[in-house]
Amino acid sequence: MQQSNAYIITFSIILTVVLGLLLSGTSQVLGPLQKKAEELDTKKQILGAVLEPEKLSAMNPEEVLSFYENRIASKVVNIEGLEVENDADGNPIVAEKVNVAKNYKMAPENRLFPIFMYHADGNPEDVESYVFPVYGSGLWDEIWGYLALQTDLNTIEGVTFSHKGETPGLGARITNQGIQQRYQGKEIFDESGELQSVYMQKGEGRDYSSDKHKVDGLSGATITANGVNDMLKNYLNYYIAYMEKQKSAKTEIAALN
Numbered sequence: 001m002q003q004s005n006a007y008i009i010t011f012s013i014i015l016t017v018v019l020g021l022l023l024s025g026t027s028q029v030l031g032p033l034q035k036k037a038e039e040l041d042t043k044k045q046i047l048g049a050v051l052e053p054e055k056l057s058a059m060n061p062e063e064v065l066s067f068y069e070n071r072i073a074s075k076v077v078n079i080e081g082l083e084v085e086n087d088a089d090g091n092p093i094v095a096e097k098v099n100v101a102k103n104y105k106m107a108p109e110n111r112l113f114p115i116f117m118y119h120a121d122g123n124p125e126d127v128e129s130y131v132f133p134v135y136g137s138g139l140w141d142e143i144w145g146y147l148a149l150q151t152d153l154n155t156i157e158g159v160t161f162s163h164k165g166e167t168p169g170l171g172a173r174i175t176n177q178g179i180q181q182r183y184q185g186k187e188i189f190d191e192s193g194e195l196q197s198v199y200m201q202k203g204e205g206r207d208y209s210s211d212k213h214k215v216d217g218l219s220g221a222t223i224t225a226n227g228v229n230d231m232l233k234n235y236l237n238y239y240i241a242y243m244e245k246q247k248s249a250k251t252e253i254a255a256l257n
Contacts, residue, residue: 001113021096022136043068046059048160049148050118050129053177073117073124079109081241082239101142108238115242118148127158130246132239136231139223143174143231149188153243156198159183160229171224182215195240197233200225 012107036224045058047068059067074095076084085094085123095114103111114133120126130153135144141164148157173179181196190196197211204219218225 021063036125039096040064042215044161045162046072046116046131046146047118049131049146049158051158071118073119073127074114076112076114077239077242078113079111079238079241081239081243081245083110083214083232100133100144110239113238113242116146117240127151132235133233134231135233136227138163138166138174138227139171139221140167143224144149144229145174145231147232147236149184153246156183156186156187156188163224166171166224167221171218172219173221174224174228179218186215186230187212195233195237197236199229 033047044056044064046087047064056064076093076095078084084093093112095116098112098114099113103113116130116131117124117127118130118131129148129150131146131148134147135142137143143161143163145161146161148160149155151155161180163171163172163174166172166174182200186198188195188197190213198213198215200215201208201217202222202225206216208214208216224255
């Protein structure tokens with residue numbers, strides 16, 4: 001039986017409305033869960049730069065969030081190293097909510113730069129490591145991570161790297177613990193105090209233990225390795241002003257004591 005055009009149009013409209021309501025309802029239900037999962041993943045990546053992998057993996061989600069609350073303080077600075085507490089409308093700026101990927105599209109002087117301080121249990125004044133977000137481009141898409149520095153703001157405590165679309169078994173290996181552990185103990189400044197950063201070398205299987213600024217590379221993933229190198233050098237450079245202010249403050253305190 002052939003239906004009229006009016007019937008077909010009415011049926012299509014009703015179906016569209018019903019599907020739209022279902023999708024909207026699903027989004028309302030899943031939205032908060034997705035945000036919570038993203039929050040948990042970000043905090044695990046930050047903690048991953050300062051904790052042993054075994055310790056972090058042994059925690060359930062509630063324990064991760066509780067540990068983060070007790071051991072991580074945060075702030076946001078600008079390119080000049082000055083703390084930024086409120087946005088243009090007077091609303092508080094929260095480091096954990098700064099979208100580094102979105103900021104990456106802005107000129108550096110217009111960006112917000114989050115900093116996370118790993119401190120003694122319940123004592124934000126007793127900082128043990130500083131964690132800096134880093135962001136850049138790999139072979140296929142964006143890459144990002146967190147780099148933790150010891151209190152000298154020079155020696156790397158640890159790193160975590162993530163990616164959106166690097167090649168499995170090649171560039172995607174930047175997420176492997178073994179690759180990330182190569183950075184531990186390396187230094188970002190040279191003996192003259194200039195930012196040198198740390199560079200992943202071309203090829204793999206060489207020993208760079210005696211070089212403070214080099215780590216072994218990723219066989220077959222030179223472009224991803226170069227992307228990591230550029231990401232670290234560029235983003236660490238944006239935090240130079242903050243680091244210098246922190247070092248100057250410590251020198252002044254030491255002189256008074």
